[in-house]
Amino acid sequence: MPVSRGLKLGHKVLRRVAGENTKLERALKRSYMKRARGRVASESGPGWTQRAGNGFVVIGEEDSFAEPRRGVALRGGCDLPSVFTAAPLIRRGIEGSLAISRERTGGTGAHATSQVVQTLNGIPPEATAELRSRLNLTNDQFEPTFFGTSLQYPLVERFGEFPRNVVVMSAATDVVRTLYRNRKHGYVVDPGGWWLNQDLGEVLGDLSNVEWFRGEFEKVGRIAIDDFMKNVETIVTELRNRANAELVMYSALVVDPEDPTHNYQLVRQASVTRRREFHIALMELSKKLNFHVVDVDRILKREGVEEQVDFAHFTAEGMKPIGAEFYRILKELEVV
Numbered sequence: 001m002p003v004s005r006g007l008k009l010g011h012k013v014l015r016r017v018a019g020e021n022t023k024l025e026r027a028l029k030r031s032y033m034k035r036a037r038g039r040v041a042s043e044s045g046p047g048w049t050q051r052a053g054n055g056f057v058v059i060g061e062e063d064s065f066a067e068p069r070r071g072v073a074l075r076g077g078c079d080l081p082s083v084f085t086a087a088p089l090i091r092r093g094i095e096g097s098l099a100i101s102r103e104r105t106g107g108t109g110a111h112a113t114s115q116v117v118q119t120l121n122g123i124p125p126e127a128t129a130e131l132r133s134r135l136n137l138t139n140d141q142f143e144p145t146f147f148g149t150s151l152q153y154p155l156v157e158r159f160g161e162f163p164r165n166v167v168v169m170s171a172a173t174d175v176v177r178t179l180y181r182n183r184k185h186g187y188v189v190d191p192g193g194w195w196l197n198q199d200l201g202e203v204l205g206d207l208s209n210v211e212w213f214r215g216e217f218e219k220v221g222r223i224a225i226d227d228f229m230k231n232v233e234t235i236v237t238e239l240r241n242r243a244n245a246e247l248v249m250y251s252a253l254v255v256d257p258e259d260p261t262h263n264y265q266l267v268r269q270a271s272v273t274r275r276r277e278f279h280i281a282l283m284e285l286s287k288k289l290n291f292h293v294v295d296v297d298r299i300l301k302r303e304g305v306e307e308q309v310d311f312a313h314f315t316a317e318g319m320k321p322i323g324a325e326f327y328r329i330l331k332e333l334e335v336v
Contacts, residue, residue, distance in 0.1 A: 040155075048091040055104065056156045057087050060097030068096035070335050071151040071162035073103050076111025077170030079250055079296065082314055085323030090336050098336060099162040101153035103145075109190035110141045111169060112177050113231035114223060118187055119144040120238060127185040131216070134209045135191060142187065146235075147242040164243050165335050168294075168326075169235075170250040171278050174228050176271075180217040188220065222274075229281050236289045246333055248292045248326070251279050253300050292329045299325055 043050045051058045058065060074080040083100060090098060123142040132139060145152055151162045179188040191213060223231075236247050252275045264270055279297055286293045299321050300314070314322065330336045 045091070048094055050087065050091060051159065052084075052087075053155050055102035056100065056153055057084055058097065058099045058156060058159050058162075059087060059091045059094055061094060065097035065099075065159055069160075069162050070096070070098045070165045071156075072098070072100040072166045072168065072330075072335070073151055073153075073164055074101065075103055075116075075146060075167060075169045076173050077250065079170050079172055079252075079314060080168055082319035082322040083168060083326050085319045086327040086330070087323075089324065089327040090330070094336070097162075099151055099156050099159065101151050101156045103151070103153050109177065109192040110137075112173050112179060112188075112190060112223065113169075113228060113235060114174075114179060114188050115141070115190065116146045116169075117231045117234050118142075119146065120234070123185070123187050127182070127187065130212075131182075131189065134212060137189075144242075147238055149243045149245075164245045166246050166248055166330070166333065167239060167243075168248045168250065170252070171228075171282055172250065172252040172275075174223050174231075175252050175275055175278050176222070178222055179220050180213075181220045182217055184216070189217065191217075225277055225281050228278065229285055232282075232285050233289060236285075236291050246291060248294060248329060249282060249286075250294045251282050251296050253305065254279060254297050255301070255305065292333070294322060294325055294329065296322060 040051050040053045043052070047061060049060055049063050060066060072083065074083055080102060087100070119142060125139055125142075128137075128139065128142050131137060146167065148164055150164055151157070156162060177190050177192065179190055181188050232247075232249070239245050239247050254272055254275045256271060259271070261267065261270070275297075282293050285291070300318055303318060303321050305318065327336070
């Protein structure tokens with residue numbers, strides 16, 4: 001969406017008053033973004049009403065969002081917002097109401113399958129206290145919130161409680177993310193979210209946290225295929241047992257439209273090879289455990305990926321057929 005002239009002018013005024021990249025400017029930015037995230041847009045049509053905001057949409061027959069209520073939780077992944085393009089299909093002839101929320105639990109870098117599974121064993125808060133303080137993490141990243149029975153996003157909770165019928169996650173997270181293990185307590189963490197969730201100047205201005213992390217954690221790298229498959233089996237089983245909910249997993253697009261590699265002689269493992277292996281593993285797991293996979297690779301190759309930047313960030317047009325496939329899965333699960 002283009003930035004309005006008014007917003008550009010306001011940004012210039014802000015910098016003149018507060019200074020560029022100062023603590024005051026960053027504080028004002030955070031305040032503005034917090035207000036922006038709380039805004040809700042309303043739409044309605046024959047037989048439906050909708051409320052939508054940053055990371056959520058609630059659709060129902062009427063403003064009260066009556067029963068039966070259903071809920072879809074998105075956990076991690078830059079590819080998952082494509083689910084929201086299913087909203088126009090969902091609201092046609094909807095009965096009761098349905099909410100979709102991209103839950104912010106744990107923030108960026110908290111949704112690898114190993115991180116989800118380890119919460120089932122319980123991690124004492126005191127074991128993560130210093131990590132949370134230094135990297136500004138929340139404790140819910142280390143709690144089994146993934147397996148809760150209702151949606152856990154405050155912007156959705158204002159409309160009442162919605163059950164957790166479907167949880168959506170992406171295999172792409174395990175394909176690309178690197179994990180680190182705490183040397184003393186054994187839990188794993190992805191520090192990438194810390195770098196992404198704050199201004200780089202603040203990170204570089206206090207390297208003591210980086211040095212502390214190096215001393216407390218050891219790199220375990222990216223997950224092996226066998227461990228990924230074990231984790232997914234645990235997640236599917238526990239999600240059904242604890243929340244009576246179904247897992248829907250996004251596969252990863254195998255090709256990378258902007259990858260310039262033309263000679264693989266010095267490449268240990270091409271990224272497309274790893275994504276292909278995960279793709280095959282998901283198909284085998286889906287057959288074994290009877291859970292649904294949104295085959296992103298098939299959908300995007302069928303539609304074309306010529307304008308896509310990378311394998312995980314889809315164009316607006318690319319999102320629509322993915323949303324349509326997700327809608328088809330919801331109908332098969334009898335959620336809509």
